[in-house]
Every structure is written in C-alpha cells, then in structure tokens.
Amino acid sequence: MPLLEVKNLNLSVLTGNDLLPVVRDVSFRVDENQTLGIVGESGCGKSLTSLAIMGLLGGTPISMTSGSIVFSGQELTSLTNKERRSIMGNQIAMIFQEPMTSLNPVYRVGDQIIESLRKHRQMTKTKAKKRAIELLDLVKIPEPENRVESYPHQLSGGQRQRVMIAMALACDPKLLIADEPTTALDVTVQDEVLALIRDLQQRLGTALILISHDLGVIANTCDYVAVMYRGKIVEAAPTADLFSNVNHPYTHGLLNSIPVIDRDIEWLKAIPGRVPTINEKLAGCAFNPRCNIAENICTTCDPEQITLHDDHYVRCHFAKRGTND
Amino acid sequence: MIIMQRVLWIFKGRRLALIGLFWLCLVAVVALIAPLLAPFDPFEINPIMRLSEPGIPYLFGTDHFGRDSFSRSVYGARMAIIIGLGSVSVALIVGGVVGMLSAYFNRLGHFLMRVVDVLMAFPALLLALVLMTLLERSVTNTIIVIGIVYATTTARILFGMTLKLKEEVFIDAAKCAGAGHGALLFRHILPNLISPILVQASFIFAFAQLQAAALDFLGLGLPPEIPSWGNMLSEERIYVTRAPWLLIFPGALIILSVFSMNLVGDVLRDKVDPRFKLDIKGI
C-alpha cells in the first residue's frame, strides 16, 4: 500500500468570474521510504499540488475541483479541518523555500520546536526541550544546547533551513514535503542541506516529496521524478530511467536548456516561445506551441497518459517514437 | 464618449462608489449653475419669514434672518468645490514639492522634513486656528491655511514613497541610461506617485470640507455672510431644537460629499495603477 496516493487531482483558480484550471489530472504515489521529485518551471502547478496535499489552500482563490488524496489509507479530502490539522505537522510535515519568513522572528528557535512538540505530542516542557536539542543535533547544528536559545536572525540562511528541517522532523512525520528547500541558498550551502536531507531520509525512513525547478537537485536526491508542465505531469519515471530514456519533448528541451559545467556548448538548445499564462486557453497538448515535433494532432487532441514500461509514464502523442535529435 | 466609457470601466462593479461619483458630479454641476438653480438671493434677508419650516417656496426652510436655506445650500456647493479644489491644489503643490525634493536630495530633506515635523506636532485644527488668527477671514486665506495644514501630511507621505521609489531598480536603470535629475524626478518618480497623490487628494478634499466647516463653526473661517455649509451650521446652531432642519440639510450635504469623495478615492487608488489587474469585488 502506498503511503500517499494522489489521484486525478484538479485545482482551479478563481479570477474574476472565471474558474481557470491550474493543476489538471495529477496522479502520483509515494511509497514509504521513497523520494519523489516534482520538477517544473514557475507556474506549472508544482507548489499548488503540495499545498493541496497539506490542505493549505483555504483562504486562497484556489480550490480543489476534483480528485482524491489518500494518506495511509485515509482519504484526506473528506476529513474535517480539525482532523486534517492533526495530521499536518504530525504525520505530514512541510519545509518551505524561504526559511526567514517561515520562522517567527520574535521567538527563539528552540521555543518554536518545543511548541510544536507540546501541541502534537503533549510533551512536558523539559522533555520537549531535550528533544529540541536532539533534533538540532540531528540536523547537524553545532552547539545545539546554545542554539536552542537563538533567535532566527542570529542564524545563517543554511542554519535556518536546518532549523526548519528539525521542526518538520519534530514529530517523526511519515512524509516530508520540501518545496524548493534550497532555492534561496548558495550552492555550497545547498549541497550541505541536500546531503543532510538525503542522510536523514535514509536514517529515519521518512518518505519525501521534493519540489524544485532545478533538475540537478532532483536528479541527485530523488528515486522517482515527475516533470510538470502547465498543471500536468507530462513525464514521470524512476530517476535513472528518466534521464536515460527521455521521452517527452518538454523534458528533452529542459535538459538541453541547462548549461552544464562539465563541457562546452556553443549554443544552448533553448525551448522556443514562453511559458503560457494560466489565462491562455490552449487546445490540444499544452506544450504544442513550443514543441519541435508537434503535428496537427497535437493542436486538436490532448494526449492521454501512456505507460512506456514499468513506472515510466508520458503524455505525448509521439512518445514511443522518441524525440532524440 | 470615450471618457464616459473609461469612467464606467474604472467603476465597473463598484456601484456604491459610482453613486458617490454621481453625487460629486451633481454637486459640481449645482455649483456651476448655482444662480440658475437658486430660487432666491442667498444674501436676501427677510425677517418676516424667519425660521420657516421646509416646504413651498422655501424647500429647506429659512434661517434666522429669513434667508432661503435652499439657495444658500446651492451656493454652498460652490464654496465646497472652491475650498476643496483650492486646498487640494495648495496641499499637493506645496506638500508634493517639499516631499519629493526632500527625499531626492538628502541634505535638503534633513532640513525641510524637520520643519514639517514641527508643523505636524500641532493637531491639524489647532494649526489651522493659529494660522487663521494671524490672517484675515477670507476665502483665499481659508484655502491657504487648510492647504498648508494638509501639505504637511502630503509631504510626509510623498517623502516616504519617494524614498522607497528612489531605491527601485528602474531608477538605477534610468540613471544608467543617462537620465538626469529632472528626468528621474518627473518621468520616473512622479508618475509612480500619481495613485498615492490621487488618494491623498481625495482625502484632502474630504477633510478640507470638514476643516472648513470646523473653522466656520468656530467663527474663524469664511466671513459669516458667505453661504457655505459650515457657516450655515455655525450660524444656526443655537436653533437646533427649534429648527433642526437648518442643521440637518447642510450637515447631510457635508457628510454625503465627504463620504462620496472617500469612496471615489478608494476606486481611483485601485484602478489608476496599471499593475493592478484583478478586480476586487465589492463596493
């Protein structure tokens, strides 16, 4: 049984009187101890998907129009807000992009971890503090006994993100969702934080959903990758399989767009055009205006999801033919 | 026609504000054609008919001199517009120049903004009272005094906004393109201040009415014979129990105009900015 199974998730945003779809028919599963990477450009719906899982769409103009989210055999969408909150932060925890804004600047970092422990685990204050120090030690913050007394502004960006990870791990969640956890960090710090996430994930056996725009980050951290474009998963496969057997022209284009540091490329093969805004209505495959292999069928008919082989799924009319130049 | 369409587009979905705008237009029109509308001379004293109840021919009744309250209200609209526009112009020009220049030129700002701070330390009405006692009672002086009172807040607001705008990347970019002080101030900074200026203008217009009424009420504003809504309140306040309509009509006019101006100001603030694309539902 998968730990988390998202089926046909559809999200729409209300602008004016229009309900515009922003996430369409997204389905994926995460097994225990597995790492799923969701990659895509800004506005592709990857962050909204994670917010939907966390039940954090209330108060936004975005609503879930259909779909199901099953976590450990429990349908999350049918729970009351209160029941959902007890799962959030407890069994599913989240790490956000900007560690400065997601930590409350007026409380000591220790107190913020202690508060969450006392709320979800009903621990005594001394016990919770001991656990907070353990957690800071776990995320490799030096001198955790002193650091629990620090305020967020006294820590560096990398340390703040470590604190966020410690907070997320406070209640031994079964699933951790990390939304661009290292985007705001420098590469050297990013490397350390990613190493930490990989290490913890292996030691604690927590399942992880890592959301990023950076294919490099995903490739180095995840077992399974889902590529999103304009609200849809266009290609999903185990990491090694995805990179050795690219099928969707968007994935292909994305890989060609990245300037690599290992060799010289005279001109990058950029994807032409631009990312369509949510207001634009596109018939057929959403990628067809930018696709180099698009034919008539692509402008009229939206491709269904095709299974290539075990666990490699593509949404492209020409999937089996391949697109390699 | 194009202007009408544009106005309707701006006020789309904001019905209450549209009513406010309509009311302000009505006041403006009434002010323009006051001599045609007023059935009586607003200055004509008729002691026999003093304190008549509203009816025919005295729609709003008559005051304790027997002057037609309706005619005075109509001419009062004229005063309201003159005081409003005048104070807004004085406040925006003085406050705008002081605020923008202070923020743009640091050294000048250190000096000018301290002066503004001192002026702002006085409550608005007190400052107006002090200035008014130094000057003669007249329309021009009332406008100048109210304008200066609100120039201080305008200067403060525009100072802060200019300071922030000065740090914007597009200002750096314009500098790199070769723009000088004039171009930076007038082409890049000023247009970005239009919406706060408009909002500020609408509030000043509204507050100027209240301030003018308050000054009139205290006998320091417009000369008493001039028909303004504030003067009408002030003159007839002792008759509040005997002839309440003498206070109700001008009072209602002041409230309606102030409220309308605030509503219109809110809409302007939201719509004038080209970045503001999503419509906010509601008023």
Add this chain to the structure above:
Amino acid sequence: MISNSLLEVRNLHTHFTLGGWLDTKQVIRAVNGITFHINRGEVLSLVGESGCGKSTVGRTLTRLENATSGQVIFDGKDVLQMPASEFRILRRDIQMIFQDPYASLNPRLKIVTTLSEPLFCHKLVRSRSDAREKIADILERVGMDRNDMHRYPHEFSGGQRQRIAIARVMILAPRLVIADEAVSALDVSIQAQVLNLIKKLQQENGMALLFISHDLGVVRHISDRVAVMYQGNIVETGTKHQIFDEPNHSYTKLLLGSIPRIPMGIYS
C-alpha cells in the same frame, strides 16, 4: 601604455557604513581591494556566492555606489575621479543589465518611452520618428515585435521583459556591458534563450561583457575568462578552462564540487 584592456580595476574598495550619529558604526567591506581587467570584446565572469560583493563591483563601476578607494580606468580615463557631468556622457559606453526584469522597467512607462530615454539623453537621435525607427530595429534584434513598443511592461513575461531591458542597453551600442545576474530570475527554458541572445549580441557587436553570476553552468557557457570572488576579494582568475578544468584555489574547487550534476552521461 597602450594595452588591449578596455577596463582596468586596480585595488578597488567599496565599503558601506551602517549606523552613524548616535549608533555605533559598523563598516562592511563589500569589495575589499580587487584588481582585474577586461580586454576589448572579451567576456569576463565574476562568480561567487551571495554576499561576496560581486554585485557591488558592478554597481561601483557604474557609479551607482561610491567607491571608497582604488582606480577604475576605462579606455584610459579614470571613471571614479571624473565629475558627474563628464561621467554621464561616458555612461553610454558602460551599460548595465539588472537581475530582476520585473523591477528594472518603470511600470508606468510604455516600452517606447523607456527605450527613447537613452537615445535622447545621449542625443543620438534628432526626432521622435528617428527614435522609433531605432527602437523598432533594436526590438527586432532582441527577438521582439516592433509593435511591442506601444505596450506597457506588465503586458510581458519575465523573459520578454529581460529582452526589453537588453534592448535598452544595446540601443546605445556600448563598449562594456555589465550583466548583474541577468538570467538568474528566469525559468530554465527562458534562461537559455536569453543567454543565447546575450552571447549573440556580444559576438555581433564585439562589446566587452562583465558577467556577474552565481551560476557556474551559465558562467562556463558564456565566458572567456572567469574571476572567482569570495568575501570581497578575487581568489582566483583564469581562462574558462583553467577555472573549470584545473581549478587551483580550494574555494573554486568547493564551488565546483557543490553543483548538483545531472547524469548527462546516461542522458546523452
């Protein structure tokens, strides 16, 4: 001394003082004595992590920040010493592309106004129709439509705005362009387009380019030479191949080792 170098920076310091008057003063040495040069038509990248002072270097060269000490010689003239009026003329030759295309265009001005500004400030055109002709040309060169000039910035996507910002710079045909994280705010697929565009324009015009970036992949793609900055100093300078293939300094090695690599071997 006749040399091939267009820009020479010698022992440049830019310090910021925080606090003052009643507070205790704190001096931040954002740029702490750096020396480098750029040859005519060459692309030099300044690479480093956030807070290393690389952006401050760019801002000091364009006099958006005041240098504390040091020399900046552009084409034989000392940029830091000359009076502001003289530097305004020189700005034509030293242009800058900024990181955030959403912030670098004045939201209230039509594209045509924004692009006219440099032309009129430097008296490169005689009339408005002259200016329009030039603007239409440059817009087409950066891959936009000539009619886009009548629109406002908010009508464009991030990538398109950055093209417009590039047009504003290129319309002056400068001899040195400073690109401060010019592609960092863009999506990967768009970043590649803009990067290709900058490279194409650089090659066509033969201008020198100081490319400031934290992204080593991008830097490798565009540079001839690379200078690595760390805490206000340049720790290593070399040709692209020296820096990427035979790095000397331990910090350069650390940077290169930190980049998450895509298993391209399997892919290609």
